[in-house]
Amino acid sequence: MTLKSKSWWRRRLLKLSALGATGMLFTRALSDEKLAxxxxxxxxxxxxxxxxxxxxxxxxxxxxVQGRQESAKGQVIEVNGRVTDQFGEPVSKAIIDVWQANSLGKYHHERDSRRVQIDENFQGWGTLFTDDAGEYYFKTIKPGAYPADGKWVRPPHIHFKVAKRGYRELTTQMYFSGEELNRKDLLLLELSEQEQKQLIVDFIRDQQTAILSGRFDIVLSKLSDT
Ligand SMILES: [Fe+2]
Incomplete structure:
Protein backbone atom coordinates (compact mmCIF):
# COMPACT_ATOMS: atom_id res chain seq x y z
CA MET A 1 0.00 0.00 0.00
CA THR A 2 1.39 3.43 -0.86
CA LEU A 3 2.12 6.13 1.69
CA LYS A 4 -0.76 8.09 0.24
CA SER A 5 -3.35 5.36 0.73
CA LYS A 6 -1.91 4.46 4.14
CA SER A 7 -2.37 8.02 5.26
CA TRP A 8 -5.93 7.95 3.92
CA TRP A 9 -6.78 5.02 6.20
CA ARG A 10 -4.97 6.70 9.12
CA ARG A 11 -7.03 9.87 8.67
CA ARG A 12 -10.13 7.71 8.55
CA LEU A 13 -9.18 5.99 11.82
CA LEU A 14 -8.50 9.31 13.52
CA LYS A 15 -11.82 10.62 12.38
CA LEU A 16 -13.61 7.53 13.69
CA SER A 17 -11.97 7.73 17.11
CA ALA A 18 -12.73 11.45 17.27
CA LEU A 19 -16.36 10.66 16.73
CA GLY A 20 -16.29 8.31 19.64
CA ALA A 21 -17.07 5.81 17.09
CA THR A 22 -18.40 2.33 16.97
CA GLY A 23 -22.12 2.02 16.88
CA MET A 24 -22.56 5.72 16.37
CA LEU A 25 -25.48 6.65 14.20
CA PHE A 26 -24.61 8.16 10.88
CA THR A 27 -26.52 11.37 10.48
CA ARG A 28 -27.54 12.77 7.18
CA ALA A 29 -29.53 15.67 5.96
CA LEU A 30 -33.05 14.98 4.80
CA SER A 31 -34.98 18.18 4.60
CA ASP A 32 -38.32 16.49 4.00
CA GLU A 33 -37.91 13.65 6.47
CA LYS A 34 -41.52 13.88 7.60
CA LEU A 35 -42.66 13.02 4.11
CA ALA A 36 -40.23 10.17 3.57
CA VAL A 65 -12.45 -7.55 -20.46
CA GLN A 66 -12.96 -6.65 -24.09
CA GLY A 67 -10.29 -8.23 -26.29
CA ARG A 68 -9.21 -10.83 -23.74
CA GLN A 69 -10.10 -14.51 -23.99
CA GLU A 70 -10.21 -15.53 -20.35
CA SER A 71 -12.67 -14.60 -17.63
CA ALA A 72 -11.83 -13.05 -14.28
CA LYS A 73 -10.81 -15.40 -11.50
CA GLY A 74 -13.24 -15.91 -8.65
CA GLN A 75 -16.82 -16.69 -7.74
CA VAL A 76 -19.16 -15.20 -10.35
CA ILE A 77 -21.98 -13.15 -8.87
CA GLU A 78 -24.88 -11.15 -10.28
CA VAL A 79 -26.20 -8.05 -8.58
CA ASN A 80 -29.48 -6.40 -9.46
CA GLY A 81 -31.78 -3.98 -7.79
CA ARG A 82 -34.06 -1.01 -8.16
CA VAL A 83 -33.27 2.63 -7.58
CA THR A 84 -36.18 4.62 -6.17
CA ASP A 85 -36.63 7.89 -4.37
CA GLN A 86 -37.84 8.16 -0.79
CA PHE A 87 -41.45 8.01 -2.01
CA GLY A 88 -40.93 4.71 -3.81
CA GLU A 89 -40.90 6.25 -7.30
CA PRO A 90 -38.43 4.58 -9.67
CA VAL A 91 -35.43 6.64 -10.71
CA SER A 92 -34.79 5.93 -14.38
CA LYS A 93 -31.60 6.75 -16.28
CA ALA A 94 -29.60 7.13 -13.07
CA ILE A 95 -25.86 6.59 -13.54
CA ILE A 96 -24.29 4.01 -11.26
CA ASP A 97 -20.52 3.66 -10.94
CA VAL A 98 -19.45 0.38 -9.39
CA TRP A 99 -15.87 -0.48 -8.44
CA GLN A 100 -14.27 -3.20 -6.36
CA ALA A 101 -11.22 -5.29 -5.54
CA ASN A 102 -10.49 -8.49 -7.46
CA SER A 103 -10.98 -11.95 -5.93
CA LEU A 104 -7.69 -11.59 -4.05
CA GLY A 105 -8.63 -8.24 -2.51
CA LYS A 106 -6.46 -6.18 -4.86
CA TYR A 107 -7.60 -2.99 -6.59
CA HIS A 108 -6.24 -2.23 -10.01
CA HIS A 109 -5.36 1.25 -8.81
CA GLU A 110 -2.11 3.16 -8.33
CA ARG A 111 -2.86 3.71 -4.65
CA ASP A 112 -3.05 -0.03 -3.97
CA SER A 113 0.61 -1.04 -4.14
CA ARG A 114 0.37 -4.18 -2.03
CA ARG A 115 2.16 -7.13 -3.59
CA VAL A 116 -0.98 -8.95 -4.55
CA GLN A 117 -1.64 -10.14 -8.06
CA ILE A 118 -3.64 -7.97 -10.44
CA ASP A 119 -6.15 -9.94 -12.47
CA GLU A 120 -5.87 -8.53 -15.98
CA ASN A 121 -9.06 -10.36 -16.95
CA PHE A 122 -11.08 -8.52 -14.34
CA GLN A 123 -12.66 -5.24 -15.39
CA GLY A 124 -12.42 -3.60 -11.95
CA TRP A 125 -15.09 -0.96 -12.47
CA GLY A 126 -18.10 -0.32 -14.65
CA THR A 127 -20.79 2.23 -15.37
CA LEU A 128 -24.45 1.21 -15.36
CA PHE A 129 -27.72 2.97 -16.11
CA THR A 130 -31.11 2.25 -14.60
CA ASP A 131 -33.96 1.41 -16.97
CA ASP A 132 -37.44 2.93 -17.01
CA ALA A 133 -38.41 0.91 -13.94
CA GLY A 134 -35.30 2.06 -12.07
CA GLU A 135 -33.76 -1.42 -12.37
CA TYR A 136 -30.05 -2.12 -12.84
CA TYR A 137 -27.96 -5.26 -13.25
CA PHE A 138 -24.31 -6.21 -13.39
CA LYS A 139 -22.20 -9.34 -13.37
CA THR A 140 -18.92 -9.53 -11.54
CA ILE A 141 -16.88 -11.70 -9.18
CA LYS A 142 -17.06 -11.68 -5.42
CA PRO A 143 -14.31 -9.32 -4.20
CA GLY A 144 -11.74 -10.51 -1.68
CA ALA A 145 -11.18 -8.95 1.74
CA TYR A 146 -8.16 -6.65 2.08
CA PRO A 147 -6.17 -5.04 4.91
CA ALA A 148 -7.00 -1.39 5.61
CA ASP A 149 -4.85 -0.37 8.56
CA GLY A 150 -3.41 -2.21 11.55
CA LYS A 151 -5.75 -5.05 12.42
CA TRP A 152 -8.59 -3.61 10.41
CA VAL A 153 -9.48 -5.83 7.46
CA ARG A 154 -12.19 -4.68 5.09
CA PRO A 155 -14.80 -7.36 4.42
CA PRO A 156 -15.75 -8.14 0.82
CA HIS A 157 -17.70 -5.16 -0.54
CA ILE A 158 -18.59 -3.34 -3.74
CA HIS A 159 -18.54 0.45 -4.00
CA PHE A 160 -21.46 2.30 -5.57
CA LYS A 161 -21.87 5.92 -6.63
CA VAL A 162 -25.37 6.77 -7.86
CA ALA A 163 -26.21 10.06 -9.52
CA LYS A 164 -29.06 11.77 -11.28
CA ARG A 165 -29.88 15.43 -11.58
CA GLY A 166 -32.57 16.39 -9.09
CA TYR A 167 -31.47 13.77 -6.55
CA ARG A 168 -28.82 13.88 -3.87
CA GLU A 169 -25.79 11.94 -5.10
CA LEU A 170 -25.20 8.78 -3.10
CA THR A 171 -21.87 7.08 -2.44
CA THR A 172 -22.10 3.82 -0.55
CA GLN A 173 -20.89 0.23 -0.28
CA MET A 174 -22.67 -3.12 -0.57
CA TYR A 175 -21.68 -6.07 1.63
CA PHE A 176 -22.24 -9.84 1.66
CA SER A 177 -24.26 -11.49 4.42
CA GLY A 178 -22.59 -14.16 6.51
CA GLU A 179 -19.13 -12.58 6.43
CA GLU A 180 -17.47 -12.65 9.84
CA LEU A 181 -15.50 -9.51 8.97
CA ASN A 182 -18.73 -7.52 8.68
CA ARG A 183 -19.03 -7.50 12.47
CA LYS A 184 -15.67 -5.82 12.94
CA ASP A 185 -15.59 -3.46 10.00
CA LEU A 186 -15.16 0.09 11.27
CA LEU A 187 -17.12 1.58 8.39
CA LEU A 188 -20.11 -0.72 8.90
CA LEU A 189 -19.99 -0.10 12.63
CA GLU A 190 -20.52 3.60 12.00
CA LEU A 191 -24.08 2.69 11.01
CA SER A 192 -27.09 1.65 13.07
CA GLU A 193 -28.15 -1.98 12.90
CA GLN A 194 -31.01 -1.06 10.59
CA GLU A 195 -28.72 0.88 8.28
CA GLN A 196 -26.28 -2.04 8.18
CA LYS A 197 -29.12 -4.31 7.06
CA GLN A 198 -29.79 -1.96 4.15
CA LEU A 199 -26.25 -2.50 2.88
CA ILE A 200 -25.78 -6.22 3.60
CA VAL A 201 -27.16 -8.45 0.87
CA ASP A 202 -28.13 -12.14 0.87
CA PHE A 203 -26.82 -14.03 -2.12
CA ILE A 204 -28.47 -17.21 -3.41
CA ARG A 205 -26.62 -19.81 -5.45
CA ASP A 206 -28.14 -21.04 -8.71
CA GLN A 207 -27.87 -24.84 -8.57
CA GLN A 208 -27.21 -25.16 -12.29
CA THR A 209 -24.82 -22.31 -12.99
CA ALA A 210 -23.30 -21.95 -9.46
CA ILE A 211 -23.65 -18.18 -9.88
CA LEU A 212 -24.58 -16.25 -6.75
CA SER A 213 -27.35 -13.68 -7.15
CA GLY A 214 -28.24 -10.84 -4.83
CA ARG A 215 -30.58 -7.88 -4.85
CA PHE A 216 -29.48 -4.48 -3.62
CA ASP A 217 -32.24 -1.88 -3.75
CA ILE A 218 -31.19 1.73 -3.43
CA VAL A 219 -33.19 4.70 -2.15
CA LEU A 220 -32.06 8.17 -3.22
CA SER A 221 -33.20 11.45 -1.74
CA LYS A 222 -35.22 13.43 -4.27
CA LEU A 223 -34.45 17.09 -3.82
CA SER A 224 -37.48 19.09 -2.80
CA ASP A 225 -37.04 21.95 -5.26
CA THR A 226 -37.54 19.77 -8.36
FE1 LIG B 1 -13.03 -0.84 -1.00
Missing part, protein backbone atom coordinates in the same frame (compact mmCIF):
# COMPACT_ATOMS: atom_id res chain seq x y z
CA UNK A 37 -41.75 6.74 3.33
CA UNK A 38 -38.64 4.71 2.57
CA UNK A 39 -35.41 4.82 4.52
CA UNK A 40 -32.67 6.36 2.42
CA UNK A 41 -29.71 4.14 1.59
CA UNK A 42 -26.94 5.12 4.01
CA UNK A 43 -23.88 6.96 2.74
CA UNK A 44 -20.45 5.44 3.07
CA UNK A 45 -17.06 6.82 2.24
CA UNK A 46 -15.77 6.66 -1.32
CA UNK A 47 -12.49 5.21 -0.03
CA UNK A 48 -9.06 5.67 -1.61
CA UNK A 49 -9.61 3.55 -4.71
CA UNK A 50 -12.20 5.39 -6.80
CA UNK A 51 -11.24 4.53 -10.39
CA UNK A 52 -8.99 7.12 -11.96
CA UNK A 53 -7.89 5.10 -14.97
CA UNK A 54 -9.55 5.27 -18.32
CA UNK A 55 -10.47 1.92 -19.79
CA UNK A 56 -12.28 0.99 -22.96
CA UNK A 57 -14.48 -1.63 -21.38
CA UNK A 58 -16.82 -0.17 -18.78
CA UNK A 59 -19.90 -2.33 -19.33
CA UNK A 60 -22.03 -4.33 -16.91
CA UNK A 61 -20.03 -7.53 -17.22
CA UNK A 62 -16.94 -7.08 -15.06
CA UNK A 63 -16.00 -10.74 -15.44
CA UNK A 64 -14.78 -10.14 -19.00
Missing amino acids: RLALTPDQTEGPFYPNNNQLDTDMDLTR
